[in-house]
Amino acid sequence: MKTKTLKRNKVNVVTLGCSKNIVDSEVLMGQLKANNIEVEHESTADDAGIVIINTCGFIDNAKQESIDTIIRYADAKKAGLVDKVYVTGCLSERYRPELEREIPSVDGYFGTRELPRLLKTLKADYKHELVGERLLTTPHHYSYFKISEGCDRPCSFCAIPLMRGAHISKPIEELVKEAKHLAKNGTKELMLIAQDLTYYGLDIYKKRNLSELLKNLSDVEGIEWIRLHYAFPSGFPMDALDVMNERSNICNYLDMPLQHITDAMLKSMRRGTTKQKTIDLVNKMRDKVPGIALRTTLIAGYPGETAKDHQEMLEWVEQTRFDRLGIFSYSHEENTHAYLLKDNVSVKVKQKRAEAVMAVQQGISLELNQQKIGKTFKVLFDKKEGEHFIGRTEFDSPEVDNEVLVKADAHFVRVGDFANVKITSAEDYDLYGEVVS
Numbered sequence: 170m171k172t173k174t175l176k177r178n179k180v181n182v183v184t185l186g187c188s189k190n191i192v193d194s195e196v197l198m199g200q201l202k203a204n205n206i207e208v209e210h211e212s213t214a215d216d217a218g219i220v221i222i223n224t225c226g227f228i229d230n231a232k233q234e235s236i237d238t239i240i241r242y243a244d245a246k247k248a249g250l251v252d253k254v255y256v257t258g259c260l261s262e263r264y265r266p267e268l269e270r271e272i273p274s275v276d277g278y279f280g281t282r283e284l285p286r287l288l289k290t291l292k293a294d295y296k297h298e299l300v301g302e303r304l305l306t307t308p309h310h311y312s313y314f315k316i317s318e319g320c321d322r323p324c325s326f327c328a329i330p331l332m333r334g335a336h337i338s339k340p341i342e343e344l345v346k347e348a349k350h351l352a353k354n355g356t357k358e359l360m361l362i363a364q365d366l367t368y369y370g371l372d373i374y375k376k377r378n379l380s381e382l383l384k385n386l387s388d389v390e391g392i393e394w395i396r397l398h399y400a401f402p403s404g405f406p407m408d409a410l411d412v413m414n415e416r417s418n419i420c421n422y423l424d425m426p427l428q429h430i431t432d433a434m435l436k437s438m439r440r441g442t443t444k445q446k447t448i449d450l451v452n453k454m455r456d457k458v459p460g461i462a463l464r465t466t467l468i469a470g471y472p473g474e475t476a477k478d479h480q481e482m483l484e485w486v487e488q489t490r491f492d493r494l495g496i497f498s499y500s501h502e503e504n505t506h507a508y509l510l511k512d513n514v515s516v517k518v519k520q521k522r523a524e525a526v527m528a529v530q531q532g533i534s535l536e537l538n539q540q541k542i543g544k545t546f547k548v549l550f551d552k553k554e555g556e557h558f559i560g561r562t563e564f565d566s567p568e569v570d571n572e573v574l575v576k577a578d579a580h581f582v583r584v585g586d587f588a589n590v591k592i593t594s595a596e597d598y599d600l601y602g603e604v605v606s
Contacts, residue, residue, distance in 0.1 A: 179208070184549065200288055206293060224257070233404055261278045309355040311359075312480060316363050319334040320364035379406050383413070394418060394419075430477045461498060464495075470505070487529050548561065550582045557575060
């Protein structure tokens, strides 16, 4: 029987959701390894006696995926294919009583800030000295780098504060130590993540201190790219862009979710800004950092969104010409401020509006990519797939942005290395090129 081949103390960690969850899983795995517990991430061997599922509870689709995964492993436990199943992360934080009632065969549910309690359950000690040490699940040449936890923003649609709590910044010296540890082990690119990068330092330094953090991280030997994700537009610390200009290893890239553009939607979403202020901010950023790649995320079908609101957003996307853009259909989340509003845009209309925005963005992306033909870019290569080595420019983050493809039979590059690539052709979201000296 399968149960005879189980390694009873081996742990398989399954991660769902965003990059912040990835970091949490990596920290958990680092702690387990330091306790001499064998651990793997999303193992295909099916020989682990213990499974820990790190869940997402952000929007409907993510919640359903988490629930389906919990049920799958709970059923595997009943069949004797695993011994213990534990659940942690955002879904567990937000819906623990309901989960305990509906899926009681799970051996324990843990919140987003209960790592020591989870470790104790596994008969492992929480080792405070392991600052910055974790087992990477990404390729070693890049790493997601969480600079804070939680969020203090009042956005009406967002359940993150319910799951992650209030904003807590990590001290600069702790983050520098972590960056040095990662660099020593081969990490060349740090992707700074937080619920809101712009709040960094307010709690411990009594000021927005992202610029000071960037300077310190930029000085870490071996770190060649630093990338900024998830910045809030209201109160953005413009001095961070000065550091971006000054330091060659800080990518000219900013991920700033704007969510919408009409004044009515921004007010209802409690975003603390207006259409004109948003337009002025984007223009100021582009003036301050010429050539900056701006990525944004939008919401389609928020309660009360009219056809006019949608059309205004379409026209703004067309005019603004973001380098990268994604859009989600609105998810009606209980216990959020927007849950008090009537979810009055149908699923079909939400999807249709999202598709319309992406159709506009697809054309913009193609035009911008075609302008790169004949130009040479520094490219970091992430993987080899089929006939191509696949990498990214400084204007692209893994998984979500454009890729650069180089023919493997004509050029050799090592995964994890940089190379200069001349772009020879372009598609909507892919660039093709050849390595040049």
